[in-house]
Structures are given as C-alpha cells and as structure tokens.
Amino acid sequence: MSNESKVKIALSVNGEPAEVAFAPHKTLLEVLREDLGLTGTKHGCELGECGTCTVLLDGTAVLSCLVLGVACEGRAVRTVEGMAQNGQLHPLQETFADLGAAQCGYCTPAFLLVAEALLAANPHPTRDEIKHALAGNLCRCTGYIKIYEAVELAAARMRGEVAQPTRESLYGR
Amino acid sequence: MCPAPVTAVGRSVPRREGADKVTGRARYTDDITVQGAWSGRTIRSTIARGAIRSITLDPAFDWSRVVVVTADDIPGDNVVQLIREDQPVLAPRGGEIKHKEEPILLLAASDRATLEEAATHVRIEYELANPVFEIGSATEVFSTVEITKGDVASVERTADLVVEREFRVGLQEQLYIEPQGAIALPEADGAFRVVGSLQCPYYVHRALKRALKLTDQQAIVVQAETGGGFGGKEEYPSIVAVHAALLARKAGRPVRLIYDRHEDLAATTKRHPGVIRHRTGVKKDGTLVFQDIEIVLDGGAYCTLTPVVLSRAAIHAAGAYSCPNVRIRARAVATNTPPNGAFRGFGAPQSLFAAELMVEHVAEQLGGGVSSVDLRRKWMLRLGDTTATGQVLTESVGSELVLDAALKAATTFQPSNIPTVRRGRGLSLVFHGSGFTGSGEKKLSGTIAMEALADGTFRILTASTEIGQGTKTIFCQLAADALGVPLERVTIAPQDTSLVPDSGPTVASRTAMIVGRLVQEAAAEIKQRLQRERPPLRVDKSYIQPDSIHWDEATYRGDAYPVYAWACTIADVDVDTTTGEVRVTDLVTAVDCGKALHPVMAEGQIEGGCLQAVGWATIEEIKMKDGGYQNDRLATYLIPTALDAPRIRTVLIENPYSRGPFGAKGIGELPMDGPAPAVIAAIHDATGVWLDEVPATPEKVLAALNGAQRREAAQS
C-alpha cells in the first residue's frame, strides 16, 4: 500500500513495546500478520463468524478481524506467540499438544487464548462453563471433546494439582 | 544394535508438529511470506449454464498494472487432470459454462486495491441456456455401477414381507477452517514451485504438468501446514494451484491465490446429494431374502471424482449385512450446479444412511417383538460371510464386537423429565472399506522410501500428508518400532514432490493402513540390511497387491477392499415436540480399528468425524438458488459449535488385520457413516415419526409430528 499514507501506533505486543506503521483501515489481524510478522493468529472468515482470529486485547478475548489496528494505540495485545515463556510452553499449550486438542491446528491459537482468558477469570471452570466460553470458536476436527479435556487438565495443573485428564474415551474390547 | 526401545506403537506419543501448532510456529499457506509476490483472484461465471459471448476488459482501466490470464494463456491442455477430461481449467471464450462460479479469468496485481478495482472492470457477456438443477430432470450420466449377487428376481416372491422406502441426503460442505490457497513461484529452467494447502501433492503435480506443459522435474508441489481437508482438499487444490501457476507464469513472479471464506463456500466441492431407494424382502422370522437398491447421486456439473464416489456408495449400499440376493443399481448424474467431490466417507455415508434406516423399517414392519438390534445380529456380516460383491470376509470382522461394546458402554437410558421434550435412542451398525476400492491400490502402487542416515537417524520419505489426522506421528511410530529404535531417531521429510515419491493420495482411509504398512516394511528391511551394511542406506517400497485379493472391475465382483473397519453408534436425542428441534445429547461409538496405533489420535478422528456426521444429520443444510448456494458465509452455512456438540464417547476395539501395520485398519472415514442414521432412528424412538432424510431440521420434524397427530386423530 505504498500509495497510501500510513499511521503509526505504539502498543504492547506479547509484553514487549512495539511501534508499527500501517494503512489506517487495516484490522488488527492484518497488522499482526502483515506488519508485525506474527502469523500465529489465523483468519477463517474475517466477519466474526468463526473465532479463528482471536487475540487478547488488554486481557479480553476479541476477534482481531473486527478490531482496527489504529484502535489499539497504547493497548496490550497478546497472541499465541506470547504464550510460551522462556522456551517453556504454557500449561494450555502442553495439554493441547498432548491430549489431541490440536489436530489440523488452524483453530488452535484462538482456542488457546480464549481458554487462557477463561482460566484467568475462572481457575476452576466446570465443563459447562468451558463450553460456553468456547462457544465462539469453531473447530471442525476434534468434536471439541479433546479440547475440553485439555482445558480441564491445564486448569488443574495451573491450580497446582497433580492431575490426570478426565477421559471421555473408553479403551476396551 | 541399540538398547531395546520403549515401544512407540499403541502409545499416545506427542504429536510431531504439535509444538509448532500450539506456539503459532506452524506455517500454513497464507502464513508464508514471499518477497515480491503478487495477489491473484478468480473471476467466475454468474450463470449456471450458457456460453461466453464476450470477455471485455474496460479500456478506461489501466491494465498495465495487472496480469490477466484467460484460457488462451494455458500452455498445455485446458483440462483439470483427474478422471475425465471434462473440466476446463478456465472456461474458454465461446466455450460452454456449466455451473455458477465456474472460473473464467484470472487476475493478479501487486496490491489488493488494484486487484479489487481491476475485477470490477471485467465484463463478461453470456449466451444463456436452460440449466438442469434437479436430479430427477438430469439426463447426462457420469457413470453407473451395477452389483448383483444371487438373483433378486427369482426369490422376490418367496419373501413374506417386502418393505420399500426412499431416502434423501443433502449437500454438505467440508468446512476445513483454513480456506483453500496456494502460492506459485516461477523457478529456473521453466519450473514452477507451488506451495499450498492440500491433501494430495501428486494430484496437483499431475494437474500442473498437464495444464502448464511441464516435465516431472519442472512441477514441484510442496504441502504447507494444512488446516483441515476432509476430502475438500483432495481434488480441488489442483485447480487453485494451476490457477496460481498460470498467473505466476504470466506475471513472471510469485503469485498468491488465497480464497476467502465466501469464495471457498461458493466455488469448491461439496458432498454429493442423492436419492436412494430400497426394496427389502424378508421371511416372517426376519431372514433376509433380498435387497434391491437404487442409488442416484448428483455429481454437479463436472465429473471430478464422482465415478469413484458412486462406486464406494454402491459397494456399501447393502450395509454391514449378509444377504444372499442383492441387486444394486447406481448412477451419478450431471446437473448445472457446482461440481461435487470428495468428502470424508466418499459416498458411503449416503448409502449407509439408507441401509441402516432400512433395518429399522423392516424391524418395525415385522413387529412381533423383533427389535432392530435383533435383526442386525441376525443379518450382520460375520467371519466367512460374503458381501454384496461376493467378497468372502476372511479376517478382522468386528461387527459383533462393536455392537456388543457399544451396547455395553451406553449409559442407562433416562427418559426426559420435561413434558414437551421426548428423549430417544437410536443405533447404527456400519462398515467401511479401508483403502482404495477394487484394484485402485494395485493400479496406484503407492511408494515410500526410507533412509538410514550416517548420523544414526532414519528418515521417512512419503507424499502422504498431515492434515490433522496424525500421519507424521504415526509413520514415525511405525518406523521406530519396526527399526527397534527410539522414536526421536526417526524423522519425516517434507511433503515436497521433488524429494518424496508418490505414495498415492491422502484419502480413502488408506494412509495409516496401506502407506503405513509400507513404512513398516521399509523399516524392517533397513533394520535387516543394517546388520551387514553401513548407512547411508535407502529402501524404496511400493504397494504390491497380495495374490489373495481379486477384483473384477467389469462385473464388480470380488474383493472390493482389502479389509473393513466396523462401527456401532448409539445416539441419544432430545426432541422438542412443540418446535421439532432435535438436540443430540450423547453419542457412544465402538470402533473396530484393528489396532489403535495412537489411541488419542484414533479417538480424535472418531470424535471429529462423529460431530461432522451429527452436523450433516441436524443443521448442515445448503439452500440452492438458481444453481448456486445461498449459504456463502459461516453465518448461513452452520456447523456445530461447542454448545451443539453432544458428549461423545469412543470405545476402541482392537481386532488385528494381518496385513495392516501392527494390525491397524483405516478408520478416517468410518465415523462419518454411523451417526446420521442413529440420530434419525433416535428421533423415531423419541416421537414415533420417521424422517427418511437429512438434515432433520425442526421444520421437517415438526411437520412429521403434526402429520402423525393428524393421522391419529383421523383414526380415532
């Protein structure tokens, strides 16, 4: 977009201060992916109908496809790239990877961030509360079961419990 | 040569690319940045049938900033390489338009704004022709299949009861969350590298060679991380890739062609809708006398994979049952609607839906306390029985195992305590042929390679792709155990046609079982050779059809599949009798998978497939308007959310198959087959009304309930 004037904003991205210049009509999704090189945030519909582009804005889960980049001046954005700390996976990342909650993986960053926001507000969610919290994110691979199990196990570990996943599946003959 | 490793097979080891997927490092097609790449887009027909009279590029627009590709710019054949030669890469001037959204022209520009503006300056004029939209009025036939066992005509009169029924199944969109996309890059020596979201690198490879007139070496296809496929990225990516490459060729620079959701929904393939008629004859005691089945599938405007879909539909049409006299007549017809194509199950969900509900109808009409479960026990294929194609089942027949396991795992049925809500339970028993149909695997002769490297590691080279189902992990597990080395010492090469051999497409529940077996065999051979040789070593393995498998393409007789996987599904539903709304609350599914190579991934396949099937059975409905889809966004094409998904419990049954890797059978598609008929049976159990179609929308359920009430009132 060379023929267009850009705006420049300062914001915090994954805990680090950042300055970024972009065309003023760009969404946060586009700014993250195209101007900050953070492609962990995915796009699925760009209309707010799938949840795939979820990020945390000042700790709140929002659809980055419907937030303007310019509206993020001075705000804190958290993407999937910011979840692991010092090379250590976030408990949710661990359980999503281990329990089969990520299959094709395309919706995974969004689910992780929604789950993170949920656990920050409610460290001990019931299965039903998890379902309601995740109701804005579509997954076509898992049937959601393994995602619930991953959130529940991560929640237990984050509470300091030694926990095993609650199994929906039976293994038998 | 090394200490005995912990066995990898059968353990739910970490997913190979799992860490990349949970950290955002995984690179899907649109995540890949390419310096100097332009963006492309496709201009499509707005009519369902006719001819292109003229294509005009508005002279008022500055076209020097844009690359335009028409059919005239195709250096090779204007054909999408697949089964038949009917589908053009781009509809030529004067050529026939056969469906809405048919690609006519391609544009690329350095920036999106120019591209969008250019698109508004293309004018296409058509000569309109009368389109055909309904199966019933279609005259063109893509293919037919006839399967005959015994002689229906001669035994018809010996049946005490003949039940006739017609079933209808609707379109379904795969709805992978990552839309289709490809990036084409021109390289030295006239080569093109295409990176894309795809299931079958060599399908794309062949399509590029044909349309762009390239040699084997000049066409390079690389699979990017792929955000779901479910069949939707089996054949369609060939079109995306060829379009991107044509633009890159003319532009002389890389071109990205990434669909948005609207284009993906409007233009790409769907599950074949169809009409299936059954006539089943039984004795008073329930003994199956004959099955007479007619299947008509709507292929849409072009052939794509329709004949193969029809074939699988026909072979599964008699269900998991042993009947002495079977006649299956199937045909796929052409309509002026966007082409239908591969979708998990590939015809089998359609025909099994009808077959399973037929068991219910026969049981109901027989009466006398015979339940549909009793009937299934009586009819089910067992070891030594013969299928409709005359295949004798010689091993790993899990019909009874899965039926027993599902019944055992189902929780005690609790009736609803809400007066307006009735709860019901339904069951289905299905089988699904693993691997390609008939002589498909033999013709294909899928190949993999394995290398023992000097550093003590091993590398698998295969074109089988990871699309979420776990290929990369499972192949490494198989190799590690066959080699007797720790899992960490096995790696897998990228799915890049310049590096890996053609292992065949990643479809048909064949990857773990057919290609996985090759991996196991190659690893075993390497292990043996390492006893006397030093690395580096390479072993190539191609599929060789065992002599015991016989298939006659002409008569449709013989071993249709190497083996079958089996599933029994029990669905509980709540039906609101005042609104007709159906909520699937619980699913239990017992699956004979041969061997669970990775139990968590096997369950994941089953749970995900079940939910797709529940969606198809309840809410996924495409409405047509003038030959196009009215649903062009996720607000109108609805898939289940977390709040719509039932509780799903999986029982994995290990019933080894001797030629599967460590006994495993393919189960990728199987979970798509059983839930829909189980849901319809559960609705009947709850309300007493039959729907013989999916989706079971509240409108249809309520109309059926009201109809039943009126009939009751009339009788009393």
Add this chain to the structure above:
Amino acid sequence: MLRLPTFRYLQPRSLREALAMKADAGPDGMFVAGGTDLYPNMKRRHQEPRVVISLMGIEELRRLDGWNVGTCVTLSALSSLPTFQRSQSAVAGAAQLVSTPLLRNMGTLGGNLCLDTRCNYYNQSYEWRKSIDFCMKKDGAICWVAPSSPRCWAVSSSDVAPVMVAIGAEYRLVGPQGERLVPAGRFYHNDGINYLTKQPDEILVDVRLPAPNGWDAVYHKLRRRGSFDFPVLGVAAWIQWNGKKVGEARIVLGGVASYPQEVAAAGAALEGAPLSDEAIAAAADAAYQPSKPMDNTDFDLSWRKQMTRVYVKRALEELRARH
C-alpha cells in the same frame, strides 16, 4: 482475506467533538462503537462510509449510572453485572444471548440496539448481490423478498431491542439540535432501510431502564445453534404485576419484521386477570396472528410463524413460574 475499504478513522473524546466530526463528514460519515456490525458490513460493501467516527473513546457513553446504561457498555459487561442479572434479568439475558462471547466482548449495547436489519438477499457477498442485480437496501431497485413491495423487508435482528421496547426503556439521543428522550418503541420503524427514527447525525447516548418496581420481563430467542446465530424469532414479554393479576403487559417480537414488533392485542389479552393457561393461550394466539415473517432468514417462514405461539407461551409461563 476479506478487507475493509479505505476510510478515515476518527477517535473523538467527547460528544461535542463527535458531533462536529460528523457534521464535517456529512453523509459520508458514520458512527461506530464495537464495530461487530459495521465492519463486516463494510467488508461486504453493504455500508461504505468514507469517514468512520468511533464512539468508544467517549467517557460519557461508557458510563453506568444506576439503571442508566451508556450505549458503549459492552454486551459482556452488561450481561455479567450482578445487579442487572438480578433486577434487569431480561436485558442481561438478552445481551448474553447475542452471538458469541468474543463478539459480546466487543459489541456494545448501542450497537445491538442500532443493529442493521438483515436479509438473505442483502447479507451476501458483493458478487452474489451483483449476480441478482442487487436489492433496494443497497445498490438495487427491488425487494427480492416481496418484489412488488415499495419498501424493504430486511429483518430486525437485535436481541436487546425487543426487550427495551417491552420494558418501556427510554433512549437518550444527542444531536446537533440538542438532546431528546425517545421511548424505545418509537425508536424503530417497520422499514428495512430506514429502520431507525434516529437521525444519522444523532448519537444514541444512553438507555434509561425502568427501575424494578413490581414488573418482570423475559426474553426467549430462537436460533439454530447454541451461539453465533442471529434470532430468527425473539420474544420479549413484560408484565406489570398487580398482586396475582396482570396489571399491564407487553409482548414484543423480534426477527419477524423490520422493527421490534409490539403486539398490543397479545398484551391486552393478559391484562386484568391472573396469568392462567387460557390467558396465556389467548395472548400466544394474538401474537401469532400478526406475526408475519418473510422468507428471508434461516428456517422456513411458516415454521417461524408457528414458533411465535410456542415462544410467547414459554415466555409467559416463565414469568408466571417465577412470580
């Protein structure tokens, strides 16, 4: 990726500044709050403002003062306030039923109250609409739902608006001519294009909810899935109790017309008597008669009409059960 067209984005800090910006921009300017309605519409070229004026930076619009709610309060905030869950449960409940948690974190009360009307012939991509030569709501001449109709039949799809009409909330608007208070019922027009009586240069500042005072209200929503979907029918029912008897009652339907449709006869059928099964049936029947959904949303229209009776009955039964 679907992208927004180019536009100028302005972030006023006060109402006065916002009004001045709108005056400058003229008809090319539009106000935006959460953006969850406007931006998707802009991406599909349903709305094409050259200047977008964000209201989110205006403190006054985010204020919560007793039962006066600023219109830039998010739907999440509104639905999670314990005082509202207790004493304005219909408002909190309707807000909770909008779309998804993510969207509610962004979408605002004002945005939902001013939600653009929706239609199967309008909420389509540009190419799709072009292929049918557009419709009168945008770029075209006729209404495809009712081709002989002089007006547009796009559907009011707000969840919260029917509740506001039912409970008798008042909207405070500020415009270049000053301030005015409008009863919620007079804020909407039965016209898919001019569906608001608000002038384009007026700002909906806050909503004044009636204080809890012997009345009760509920909202029931019909949609295909547990989340995401717009209402294909919404029923808001309000009752001013007079002991065991219904003093006054209002039944308002969403998703069946271009505005939240109050069915006066349904309310009248309830007044002056206890909420008996017969009274409920009479009200449900009265609501059923004028409920005339058109064939332009999800689900078959005759089924949607039938559901009016079921949903009105359920709403009233719930009110009775908790009285």
